[in-house]
Amino acid sequence: MTSTMPASTPRAALPDANPFQRLAALLGDTRPGADPIVLTIGEPQHALPPFTGEVLMENLADFRRYPPIEGSPAFRAAIAAWLDRRYNLGGTIDKDKGVLPLNGSREGLSFGAISARDQLAKDVARPAVILPNPFYQTYAAAAHIAGAEAVMLDTGADTGFLPDLDALEPELLDRTIAFYVASPANPQGAVASLAYWQKLIGLARRHRFYVFADECYSEIYRSTPPPGVLEAAHALGEGYSMVVALNSLSKRSNLAGLRCGFAAGDPDFLSRWVKFRGLAAPQVPLPAQALAVRAYGDEAHVIENRRLYNEKYEIAESLLSPILGPVTPEGGFFLWLDVSRWGGAVSVTGRLWTEVGVKVLPGSYLASTQADGRNPGDPYIRVGLCAPSALTGEALERVARWLGGAA
Numbered sequence: 590m591t592s593t594m595p596a597s598t599p600r601a602a603l604p605d606a607n608p609f610q611r612l613a614a615l616l617g618d619t620r621p622g623a624d625p626i627v628l629t630i631g632e633p634q635h636a637l638p639p640f641t642g643e644v645l646m647e648n649l650a651d652f653r654r655y656p657p658i659e660g661s662p663a664f665r666a667a668i669a670a671w672l673d674r675r676y677n678l679g680g681t682i683d684k685d686k687g688v689l690p691l692n693g694s695r696e697g698l699s700f701g702a703i704s705a706r707d708q709l710a711k712d713v714a715r716p717a718v719i720l721p722n723p724f725y726q727t728y729a730a731a732a733h734i735a736g737a738e739a740v741m742l743d744t745g746a747d748t749g750f751l752p753d754l755d756a757l758e759p760e761l762l763d764r765t766i767a768f769y770v771a772s773p774a775n776p777q778g779a780v781a782s783l784a785y786w787q788k789l790i791g792l793a794r795r796h797r798f799y800v801f802a803d804e805c806y807s808e809i810y811r812s813t814p815p816p817g818v819l820e821a822a823h824a825l826g827e828g829y830s831m832v833v834a835l836n837s838l839s840k841r842s843n844l845a846g847l848r849c850g851f852a853a854g855d856p857d858f859l860s861r862w863v864k865f866r867g868l869a870a871p872q873v874p875l876p877a878q879a880l881a882v883r884a885y886g887d888e889a890h891v892i893e894n895r896r897l898y899n900e901k902y903e904i905a906e907s908l909l910s911p912i913l914g915p916v917t918p919e920g921g922f923f924l925w926l927d928v929s930r931w932g933g934a935v936s937v938t939g940r941l942w943t944e945v946g947v948k949v950l951p952g953s954y955l956a957s958t959q960a961d962g963r964n965p966g967d968p969y970i971r972v973g974l975c976a977p978s979a980l981t982g983e984a985l986e987r988v989a990r991w992l993g994g995a996a
Contacts, residue, residue, distance in 0.1 A: 603729055603730065603733050604726060604729065608951075608954035609629065609630065611951075612629065612938070612950060612951070612954060615935065615938065615939060615951070616938075616948070619939075619942065619943050621942055621943065621946035621948075622942070622943050622946050623945055623946030623987065624946055625942075625946045625947075625948060626946060626948070626976070626980060626984040626987075627948045627976075628947060628949055628972050628973045628975075628976065628981070629948050629949060629971075629973060630973060630975075631840075631922065631923065631973050631975060632845055632975055633839065633840060633843040633845055633894075633975055634975045634976055635843045635893075635894050635897050635975075637842075637843055637844065638842050638843070638844070638883075638884055638887065638890040639890065640883055641844070641880060644876075644879055644880045644883050645879075645880060647879070648875060648880075649876065651874070651876050651879070652874060652875075652876055655872060656872040656875045657872065658863060658866055658867045658870075659689065659690075659863050660688070660689065660690035660851075660878060661875060661879075662684075663882050664690055664851075664873075664878040664879075664881055664882055665685065665688040665690075666684050667881065667882040667885045667886060668684070668688045668853060668881075668885060669682040669683075669684035669687070669688055669853070671886070672819060672834075672853055675814070675817070676816075676817050676819055676820035676823065677820070677823075678819060679823065681823060681828075681829075682853060682854075683856045686856035686857075686859060686860040687829065687853055687854060687855070687859055688851060688852075688853045688859070689852045689853070689859050689862065689863055689866070690849070690850070690851055690872075690878060690881075691849075691852055691873065692849070692850070692871060692873055693839060693848040693849065693850045694803065694805050694835040694836055694837040694839070694851075694852075695727050695850075696850070696870060697801075697833075697835045697850065697851075697852045698725070698728065698731055698803060698835060699727055699730055700731070700734070700865070700866070700869065700870065701731065701799070701801050701833065701835075701852070701862070702718050702731040702732060702734070702735035702737065702766065702767045702801075703731075703735050704858070704861065704865050705735070705766045705767045705798070705799040705801075705858075706735045706736070706737065706766045706767075707865070708858060708861055708862075709797060709798070709799075711763075711766060711797070713764040715737075715738050715764060716735070716737040716738070716764055716765070717737055717738045717740050717764050717765045717766065718731060718732035718735060718737045718738070718739055718740065718765070718766060718767045719740045719742060719752070719757075719761075719765055719767070719768045719769065720732070720739060720741055720742070720769040721744045721769070721770065721771070722741035722742060722743050722744060722956050722957055722959075722965055723744065723777075723952060723955040723956035723965060723966045724741065724769070724771075724955070724956070725771060725775055725803065726955075728769040729957075731767070731769070732767075735767070737766060737767075740761065740765075741956075741957050742756070742757075743956075743959065743963070743965040744774070744777070744965065745965050749779055750774055750777035750778075750779035750925075751770070751772070751774065751779050751781055752770060754785070754788050754789060754792065762792060762796035763797075765798040766798050766799065767798060767799050767801055768789065768792075768793065768798055768799070768801070769801050769803060770789065770800065770818075771802075771804075771806070772786075772802065772803075772804060772806075772807075772815055772816075772818075772920075773806040773807070773809065773810065773815055773918070773919060773921040774920075774921070775803075775806065775921060775923065776921075776923045776925050776955055776969075776971040777918060777923075777925045778806075778920050778921035778923060778925065779918065779919065779920075780810070780815040780816075780919040780920050781815070781816065781818075783816040783820065783821050783824065786816060786817075786818050786820075786821030786822075787821045787824070787825055789818075790818070790821060790822055790825065790832055793831040793832070794827075794830065797831070798831070799831055799832075799833060799855070800818060800831060800832050800833065801833050801835060802817070802818035802832070802834045803835055804817055804818070804834050804835065805835070805836055805837050805839060805840050805841075805850075806840055806920055806922070807836060807841070807920075808840070808841040808891050808895065809841070809894070809898055809920055809922050810895065810919060811899060811902065811917065811920070815919070815920050817834060818832050818854070819834050819853065819854055829854040829855045829856065830855050830857065831855060831858075832854045832855055833852050833853070833855055833858060833859070834852070834853050834854050835850065835851070835852050836850060836851060836853075837851070838850065838880075838881060838884055840922070841884075841891055841894070842884045842894070843894060844884070847877050847880065847881075848873075848877070849873055849880070849881050851881075897978070898922050900978055901922075901974040901978055901982075902917045902974065904982045904985060905917065905924055905972075905974065905981075905985055908985045908986060908988075908989040909924075909926070909985065909988070909989055912989060912992050913926060913927065913992070922973065922974045922975060923971050923972060923974065924971070924972040924974065925969050925970075925971060926970050926971075926972060927968050927969055928968065928970055928992070929967075929968035931992065931995055933953075933967050933968055934951035934952045934953045934966060934967055934968065934969055935951045935953060937949075937970055938950070938970055940991070940995075941970075941987075941988060941991060944991060945987040945990070945991050946987070947984045947987050947988055949972050949988075950970065950972075950973075951966070951970060951971075952965075952966030952968065952969030952970055952971055953966040953969075954966070955971060972985075972988070
């Protein structure tokens with residue numbers, strides 16, 4: 590017997606494929622116009638922290654053990670201490686109930702909306718999850734698995750590349766269970782101010798929804814550390830209710846393959862979310878947690894990592910700004926380049942590959958087309974600056990030469 594979902598059950602629309610599958614379909618078997626250079630995926634290529642192997646070897650035997658779902662005491666204490674130092678929180682993070690380990694921040698971003706739905710238990714026919722557009726595709730998956738409507742807010746230059754909080758209707762906010770914001774934003778690199786975070790927190794508390802702050806690029810910035818959602822909540826002086834920050838070692842410490850991150854903030858939410866994770870999620874291995882303890886206690890490798898990215902932004906600015914104007918965002922490690930006068934994202938992506946051998950990602954593949962046919966990513970390409978400086982510089986020279994010649 591085949592069961593069907595009731596017609597009244599809200600469903601979130603997922604992309605048909607992830608951006609990289611779509612890019613593969615776009616380029617197909619076409620040959621690159623020069624030795625290929627790939628600047629698509631945001632996978633760190635800088636050195637691992639120098640102590641990585643040492644810490645893993647010291648804790649190798651713990652791969653035999655099932656870790657506690659709530660994380661080791663040392664892990665929770667290290668995260669609380671790092672947050673305190675980074676955001677000047679005055680020791681207010683509850684290390685026992687306000688910190689939770691994750692298998693990378695992606696796990697928390699995916700499953701947080703389920704617990705938000707269950708804990709809020711809003712009596713609405715169509716709960717909503719709000720996300721920026723363009724967006725990290727996991728946000729849409731979160732809405733989907735929570736059975737919620739994904740409400741996508743276009744984030745363009747006119748909104749500072751962040752969701753426009755003034756455009757939100759109270760009726761929508763009343764049925765919202767989760768609001769996803771990345772700062773620094775992926776792909777644009779925009780940074781939410783302390784005032785922006787506080788305004789969003791106020792809306793969350795007034796209308797009862799959770800803010801999931803994706804802060805995985807928080808340590809990749811040009812000169813000024815981006816404010817965080819916990820910092821904003823602490824400044825309000827009313828605790829961390831309705832606020833969850835998510836971060837990981839992937840970007841900060843070039844440990845994307847470790848799959849070790851955390852959620853921190855609202856202790857009531859997290860102390861109940863851990864029960865759901867105990868049923869549905871794998872624990873974070875203890876050697877990974879031990880490495881996290883060491884990594885969050887060391888800033889030297891983070892400073893060097895940031896220096897290398899900023900070096901590449903200087904290269905990008907020197908090569909591209911004469912053609913495009915300023916291209917350096919406040920944070921992150923991507924360029925978000927408006928190529929509309931060359932034909933837009935998809936056309937330029939194809940031509941850069943076939944004519945100069947540089948692979949970039951169309952901005953439209955990172956966004957969803959709205960009901961009126963608009964896609965806020967159409968004018969842009971995303972260019973990752975993860976490759977070594979020399980290779981990145983060669984690729985950007987090709988792009989600049991192509992843009993200059995094709996103008």
